[in-house]
Amino acid sequence: MIRDITLGQFYPGNSWIHRLDARIKIIWTFVYIISLFLIQSFWGYIPVLVTLGLIIGVSGVPLKFILKGLKPIFLIIVFTFTVNMFMTKGTPLIEIGFLTITEEGLYNAAFMGTRLVLLIIGSSLLTLVTKPINLTDGIEKLLSPWQKLGLPAHELAMMMTIALRFIPTLLEETDKIMKAQMARGADFESGNILNRAKSLIPLLVPLFISAFRIAQDLAMAMEARCYRGGSHRTRMNGMKLKKKDGAAVILMLLYLAVVISQAQGLFGRFI
Amino acid sequence: MQIEVKNLTHIYSEGMPYETVALTDISFEIDKGEFVGIIGHTGSGKSTLIQHLNGLIKPKSGSILIDGVDITGKDVKMRDIRRQIGLVFQYPEYQLFEETVHKDVAFGPLNLGLTQEEADNRVVEAIRLVGLSYDEIADRSPFELSGGQKRRVAIAGVIAMKPQILILDEPTAGLDPKAHGDILQMIERIHEVQQNSIILVSHNMGDIAKLADKVLVMDRGKLALTGTPAEVFRQSDLLESLGLGLPPATFMMRVLESKGIQVSTDILTIEGAEEELYRILTRGKN
Missing domain, CATH: 3.40.50.300 (P-loop containing nucleotide triphosphate hydrolases)
Known part of the structure; x- marks a missing residue:
């Protein structure tokens, strides 16, 4: 049950996209996110959809798997859609009491909703096709220029690595404790909100104790191996950019050019 | 009989890239008041199996009858x-x-x-x-x-x-020898006082040999062997191929036998071994 969460999960594979340098993928994702905010009309989504479709196709991650990741944020999407629908002023379409749905509102709602969905799919794709360890290595490398200004890049990356590393461990721990308490007759599923919150105590207390124990053990193990963060640490597998990374950068620039020129209305005369 | 498991199959994360078959076609029966031991290599499906028995996991197919009631049914x-x-x-x-x-x-x-x-x-x-x-x-x-x-x-x-049925998953894991012995004694006492059936999952062949009336041997999600401890521990070659050993007493008797000393190899407990050795050593004197 609890193991089925897909957001932020890695989908094992060996596609062209999986093998790209993590740094390139992170930059790509940033460019993608920014590009979504440059788009002004529905036409602008066409290059985005085509690109996203291509990436998903090449990566070999099943679409069903990606859409599953949307489930937890479904409420946010619905909320955005509703607020936009009712709160935009313009030509009234339907009036229900004091609420008015305007033509502009409907358009805005659909537009924002699409943006949100694309935003989430795009960014979840990054973690789906990049091993967590490569991801944090990439972040560290990308942040390292700022190290001279006092930014603790290595420590930040290490913290992220550890946090990511312990997501499955803590999920497993939760699953185990939940089952143990269910075997003692605990009920996590029925009752009103207050009762349900109360029923979480037998789960949360042991979980916190476990988390602290795990953290302490890890700290001790790192200490025992003389871990000192930051300077003078080298890597066994250094990150080297390859030809395909260059190709990915060129594709990224092409994509950006298409989106910007569309936003500037340069294609206006063709459509 | 109290528990009847029929053709139980379970698959983890079905349809996902991490899909693994945890149990395949498991069938066995447990009578009221019986003490059953489950042994098997790490990852052989022991924990998955016992979680099915009290409904924490639903099987992919197959049924689990407790006193004749199928607990995999929806209205249970x-x-x-x-x-x-x-x-x-x-x-x-x-x-x-x-x-x-x-x-x-x-x-x-x-x-x-x-x-x-x-x-x-x-x-x-x-x-x-x-x-x-x-x-x-x-x-x-x-x-x-x-x-x-x-x-x-x-x-x-x-x-x-x-x-009425108490299942214990490696209750002595990580304990020192004294606490280990205490917990085992405690399990025996509970069995005696509450008159319940006990299912004990353990890596310790000695404990299983001593306590169990019946042993289930698991291997890669399948039931490899069932029988009384004497029947199961007679199959030492098979057990070894599954990464399992023999109870210390049985092992010692087998070593003695291979050295040409005529002893019974159906010995399961330390007490049994003591008697057998006494018999061998005093044979000539009476």
């Missing part, structure tokens, strides 16, 4: 299953959460819908049964107890529910 109340079948997980001390030992042990009975008074009585009984002093321990926080004591309190939390 989970509370009724949990009343009948108690499950003690590995390292059960990690499930303790209450402020006092008394409250923690009372958690299960109260969840079954017993009154506070009934629950209190059961707590006193259960704590005594696991070999702890109720007066000394009841009002202390479970977190300030020693490892062995914590585990007893956690087990008391399950036996206070008075299950």
Whole structure:
């Protein structure tokens, strides 16, 4: 049950996209996110959809798997859609009491909703096709220029690595404790909100104790191996950019050019 | 019979890239009051199997009948299953959460819908049964107890529910030899007092040989072998190929036999070995 969460999960594979340098993928994702905010009309989504479709196709991650990741944020999407629908002023379409749905509102709602969905799919794709360890290595490398200004890049990356590393461990721990308490007759599923919150105590207390124990053990193990963060640490597998990374950068620039020129209305005369 | 498992199959994360078949076509029966041992290599599906027995995991296919009622059915109340079948997980001390030992042990009975008074009585009984002093321990926080004591309190939390079938998943893992012996004695005592069926999952062949009436051997999600301890431990080659060993006493007898000494190799316990050796050593003298 609890193991089925897909957001932020890695989908094992060996596609062209999986093998790209993590740094390139992170930059790509940033460019993608920014590009979504440059788009002004529905036409602008066409290059985005085509690109996203291509990436998903090449990566070999099943679409069903990606859409599953949307489930937890479904409420946010619905909320955005509703607020936009009712709160935009313009030509009234339907009036229900004091609420008015305007033509502009409907358009805005659909537009924002699409943006949100694309935003989430795009960014979840990054973690789906990049091993967590490569991801944090990439972040560290990308942040390292700022190290001279006092930014603790290595420590930040290490913290992220550890946090990511312990997501499955803590999920497993939760699953185990939940089952143990269910075997003692605990009920996590029925009752009103207050009762349900109360029923979480037998789960949360042991979980916190476990988390602290795990953290302490890890700290001790790192200490025992003389871990000192930051300077003078080298890597066994250094990150080297390859030809395909260059190709990915060129594709990224092409994509950006298409989106910007569309936003500037340069294609206006063709459509 | 009390438990009847028929053609049980389970697959983890079906349809996902991590899909693994955990159990394939498992069938066995357990009679009322029987003491059953389950052995198998790490990852052979023992834990998955026992979680099926009290409805924590639903099987992909197959059925589990408890006193003739199929617990995989939709209209079965989970509370009724949990009343009948108690499950003690590995390292059960990690499930303790209450402020006092008394409250923690009372958690299960109260969840079954017993009154506070009934629950209190059961707590006193259960704590005594696991070999702890109720007066000394009841009002202390479970977190300030020693490892062995914590585990007893956690087990008391399950036996206070008075299950007719008690399942224990490696109850002695990570304990020192003395605590190990104490826990085993405690299990025997619970079996005697509550007259329940016990299913014990263990890596310790000696314990299984000593306690069990029947042994289930698991291998890669399949039931490799079933029988009495004597029948199972006779198959030493098969057990070895599954990464399992023999009880120490049986192993010693086999070594003696291979050295040309004529001993019975059906010995399972230290006491049995002692008798057999005494017989061999005094044979010539009488």
